[in-house]
Amino acid sequence: MTEENTGGDGSTIDELGRDIEQPLRSLFVRYGRTKQRRLALGLFASVVSRGAGLVTPIVLGTTIDAVFNNEGAYTLPLVPSAWLPSDATSQFWLSALLVGGSLVLVALTAWLRDYMMNDFAHGVMYDIRADSYRKFQELDTVFQEEVDTGEVMSILNNDTTNLERFFDNGLQDMVRIGVMVVGVTGILLHLNYQLAVITLLALPLFIGFTWWFTQAVEPRYAGWRSSVGHLNTRLQNAISGSLLVKTAPAKGYEANRIDNAAKDLYDDAISAIRLSVVYRPGMRFLTGLILFATFVVGGTWVFTGPPGPLTGDLTVGTFVVFMLLTQRLTAPLAKLSDVVDRYENAKASGKRICGLLRAPTYVTENPDAAVLDSIDGHVEFDTVSFAYGTNNPQSSADEPVLADISFTLNPGETVALVGPTGAGKSTIAKLLLRLYDVTSGEIRADGHDIREVTRGSLRESIGYVNQEPFLFDGTVAENIRYGQSQASDEAVRQAARAAQAHEFVENLRDGYGTEVGERGVKLSGGQRQRIALARVFLQDPDVVVLDEATASVDTETELLINRSLTELAEERSTIAIAHRLSTVCDADRILVIEDGEIVERGTHKYLLEEDGLYAMLWRIQTGEMDELPERLERHVATDSVVTR
Numbered sequence: 267m268t269e270e271n272t273g274g275d276g277s278t279i280d281e282l283g284r285d286i287e288q289p290l291r292s293l294f295v296r297y298g299r300t301k302q303r304r305l306a307l308g309l310f311a312s313v314v315s316r317g318a319g320l321v322t323p324i325v326l327g328t329t330i331d332a333v334f335n336n337e338g339a340y341t342l343p344l345v346p347s348a349w350l351p352s353d354a355t356s357q358f359w360l361s362a363l364l365v366g367g368s369l370v371l372v373a374l375t376a377w378l379r380d381y382m383m384n385d386f387a388h389g390v391m392y393d394i395r396a397d398s399y400r401k402f403q404e405l406d407t408v409f410q411e412e413v414d415t416g417e418v419m420s421i422l423n424n425d426t427t428n429l430e431r432f433f434d435n436g437l438q439d440m441v442r443i444g445v446m447v448v449g450v451t452g453i454l455l456h457l458n459y460q461l462a463v464i465t466l467l468a469l470p471l472f473i474g475f476t477w478w479f480t481q482a483v484e485p486r487y488a489g490w491r492s493s494v495g496h497l498n499t500r501l502q503n504a505i506s507g508s509l510l511v512k513t514a515p516a517k518g519y520e521a522n523r524i525d526n527a528a529k530d531l532y533d534d535a536i537s538a539i540r541l542s543v544v545y546r547p548g549m550r551f552l553t554g555l556i557l558f559a560t561f562v563v564g565g566t567w568v569f570t571g572p573p574g575p576l577t578g579d580l581t582v583g584t585f586v587v588f589m590l591l592t593q594r595l596t597a598p599l600a601k602l603s604d605v606v607d608r609y610e611n612a613k614a615s616g617k618r619i620c621g622l623l624r625a626p627t628y629v630t631e632n633p634d635a636a637v638l639d640s641i642d643g644h645v646e647f648d649t650v651s652f653a654y655g656t657n658n659p660q661s662s663a664d665e666p667v668l669a670d671i672s673f674t675l676n677p678g679e680t681v682a683l684v685g686p687t688g689a690g691k692s693t694i695a696k697l698l699l700r701l702y703d704v705t706s707g708e709i710r711a712d713g714h715d716i717r718e719v720t721r722g723s724l725r726e727s728i729g730y731v732n733q734e735p736f737l738f739d740g741t742v743a744e745n746i747r748y749g750q751s752q753a754s755d756e757a758v759r760q761a762a763r764a765a766q767a768h769e770f771v772e773n774l775r776d777g778y779g780t781e782v783g784e785r786g787v788k789l790s791g792g793q794r795q796r797i798a799l800a801r802v803f804l805q806d807p808d809v810v811v812l813d814e815a816t817a818s819v820d821t822e823t824e825l826l827i828n829r830s831l832t833e834l835a836e837e838r839s840t841i842a843i844a845h846r847l848s849t850v851c852d853a854d855r856i857l858v859i860e861d862g863e864i865v866e867r868g869t870h871k872y873l874l875e876e877d878g879l880y881a882m883l884w885r886i887q888t889g890e891m892d893e894l895p896e897r898l899e900r901h902v903a904t905d906s907v908v909t910r
């Protein structure tokens with residue numbers, strides 16, 4: 267499996283993993299290598315443990331014949347006769363010693379096997395989980411936007427659990443089956459090859475039946491895993507949008523959609539299970555058949571001598587050993603169905619995990635990228651053009667969104683971006699954070715092309731606050747400290763004071779230790795916004811990007827927040843995006859964006875005098891104009907894209 271760009275065939279994770287022939291081997295090679303010693307020890311212990319388990323039935327057979335029935339010599343496979351005692355008492359005690367010793371050996375090696383194999387399996391799964399998340403985090407923003415959250419959750423959760431089950435128990439069962447088939451077959455052939463052939467006659471049936479099952483079930487398992495992802499996506503959407511679901515007019519709409527996704531999952535699961543319920547009992551029947559055939563042929567042989575074309579003697583002892591060993595053979599063979607079932611399920615999951623791991627990235631980090639220590643806040647956009655599709659060839663969003671954007675932000679200055687909805691303002695901010703790469707042109711921070719500096723250091727130098735700040739489930743202090751875990755309590759308080767948050771936080775039930783709930787639901791929109799601002803104050807960046815930071819709060823809170831925004835912008839280079847022009851009329855420069863282009867630029871006063879789009883927007887907002895001019899109506903009616 268390689269991680270380089272795969273290009274072409276669709277964008278979903280299922281599609282990316284579909285052509286991988288051996289996903290489990292790929293994952294095993296990639297993640298198991300560093301844990302080879304544990305695996306080797308585990309496998310060795312497993313072989314010894316299973317082998318030692320065969321000692322009891324073998325010893326039992328020879329003891330019955332030679333010691334109790336006085337029939338035949340006291341022999342043991344692989345042990346020269348000269349080493350064995352000749353009197354019955356010594357033979358009996360040697361048998362007792364071997365049975366007791368093998369019991370101890372089985373217990374010790376079983377412990378070593380379980381310890382090593384579990385350590386190996388869980389270690390591999392830990393690496394796969396951590397890597398899958400890291401990979402998802404590294405993926406291009408455009409790709410992340412195309413993949414559903416539920417889908418990724420189901421890969422990180424359900425698919426890895428499926429794989430864990432296989433690496434954990436499946437591998438052990440495979441070894442067990444291998445040792446039993448090879449070991450027991452060898453012993454049976456050694457004891458009485460003619461009866462052994464009867465016993466082993468059903469083996470080709472096992473193989474054929476299992477082959478049929480794997481071929482038939484593989485696509486069904488892939489469909490099942492994919493349906494789990496779809497249902498997760500629907501559930502995730504419905505749960506996070508539960509307010510809309512509750513208040514939307516069409517009451518049963520979401521429930522119906524979940525119902526449909528659940529029904530698809532049911533259909534796919536049942537279609538795979540239908541095969542599995544034929545296969546499993548079928549395998550059990552075949553194993554029973556082996557036992558039955560051995561019992562009937564062997565029993566007749568002991569009673570009346572060799573049946574049919576068979577020749578020679580079969581002693582009671584050998585017959586007992588045959589039955590005991592055949593049981594040891596059929597029990598793991600019956601389990602083969604579980605292993606194959608688990609393997610096929612894990613294979614389908616493995617494909618999805620590999621799909622995620624091989625997802626191509628286009629916004630990549632230059633290996634020689636410099637670390638941006640601290641910048642003096644000088645930012646330049648130089649003839650920047652952008653289309654979302656260029657960051658992901660599979661994307662259909664290939665229309666240009668920005669064209670020839672050029673402007674300079676000098677240290678300490680505030681540049682405001684205003685303009686109709688969909689004009690491209692937020693896209694400009696996201697390009698500066700390198701969430702996407704420009705299609706052409708260049709963005710420079712302190713003279714460095716931002717593609718030539720590490721993304722981490724670039725983003726550390728830029729504080730970003732948007733309209734819907736995200737809070738994690740945790741305390742107020744943890745949220746302010748997010749990403750800066752070393753910050754002292756005093757620094758957190760100071761940041762909260764600067765963000766006008768300290769007072770309300772102190773009044774919460776547990777002050778800074780108050781739990782904010784998932785996504786901060788226990789706080790109001792304005793409170794969440796101030797916590798997010800405190801986070802940026804603590805970060806103390808050189809450049810601040812405020813994307814509609816006050817859009818979702820009431821006028822009183824806006825006044826409070828504006829006070830802290832002014833403080834935040836002081837001595838820092840600031841890009842402020844706003845619809846409410848009153849919040850940016852003091853900016854050093856205002857850029858008016860329309861259809862992805864800068865159509866006007868200047869100070870508030872200058873732009874009013876120019877009497878262009880800005881003046882039009884201003885008059886509407888101040889109530890001087892109450893009819894929407896045609897130029898603006900067009901923007902509301904259509905989604906703006908660059909038209910030339």
Ligand SMILES: Nc1ncnc2c1ncn2[C@@H]1O[C@H](COP(=O)(O)OP(=O)(O)OP(=O)(O)O)[C@@H](O)[C@H]1O
Binds near residue numbers: 663691693905
């Ligand atoms: N992830 C995306 N993939 C594809 N197209 C996008 C994406 N995000 C935004 N767009 C498109 O890019 C254009 C500019 O969007 P952007 O969010 O930059 O506008 P905006 O000026 O910030 O709008 P608003 O003022 O409404 O926030 C719009 O046509 C939008 O549909």
